[in-house]
Amino acid sequence: MSTASVTAVPALELRGVSKVYGRGDTAVAALSQVSVQLQTGQMAGLLGPSGAGKSTLLMMAGLLEEPSEGEVWLQGRLASGARRAIGDPRAFRRACIGFVFQKPNLVSFLTALENVLLALEINGLRGAPAKARAMELLSYLDVAHRRDNLPSQLSGGEQQRVAIARALANRPPLLLADEPTAALDSQRGRQVMTLFHRVTRDTGAAVLVVTHDHRSLDLFDRILDMDDGHLKERLLDTSAAPSVTA
C-alpha cells in the first residue's frame, strides 16, 4: 500500500488577496495580501473591529466581488479573474456557495416551505423531490412545523433557520455567513451558531462565519482575526470540547 499522504483540496483558498475601493486620495485598502485556506468540514469564525475587512473578505470568497490583486480558489479551481476555471461565476455561486446574512431576507409573500422550494427551483429541482428535500431541511433545522407560515409570522430565530435551510438547499460545499446572529438574543444566537456547527459536522461543508459574538467562539474549529485589512489566525486551545446541546 502506498504511504504517500493525500492532500485534501481546500474548499476555499485565498492567495495574496487585496482589495482597494476607490482611487487616489480616497482609496481604501479593505484587504491587504490575505492568504488563507479553509478545508471541508471546518467551521471558521472571522472576527475583528468594524471596518476591518470582514465583509469584504466574504464578498471575495463568495464571488460577489473581484479582488484587486491575488486569487480566489474554490474546490481546487481558480474562481477569480479572467483565467477563472469555474465557468459562469453566477451559476457556480448558485450551485456551490450558500449565503446567510444578518437579516434573513426571506421572500415576504412566500411561506417558509416556498422560500426553500424557490432556492431548489432556481437550481432545477421541482415537484415531489424538491418538496421532500425542502421538508427534510426544515425538519433538520427544527422549523418544519412552521412550513406554512409567512416570514412575518415567524420569530427572528425561526426566520434565520429558514434562511439557513434555503442556503443549504443545494448542498453547497461552502457556506458563508455574515453576522447571522447579530439580530438575535444570546440564547437564540447560540442556537443558530450551534446549527452551523451541526451543519459543518453533518454535511462536511466548509463554513465561514463573520461574527462579533464572542460567547459562541467555543463552537469554531478556527478563529481568524482581521484588523485593518490584515488576517491572522488565532491559536486555539483544542483541549476543551464545545457544548453543543444549546
Ligand SMILES: Nc1ncnc2c1ncn2[C@@H]1O[C@H](COP(=O)(O)OP(=O)(O)OP(=O)(O)O)[C@@H](O)[C@H]1O
Ligand atoms: N463598496 C465600498 N466602497 C468603498 N469603500 C468600501 C466599500 N465596501 C467597504 N468599504 C470600506 O472597506 C473597509 C472594510 O469594510 P468591510 O465592510 O469589509 O468591514 P467589516 O469588517 O465587515 O466592518 P463591519 O464589522 O462594520 O461590518 C472599510 O473601511 C469600508 O469603509
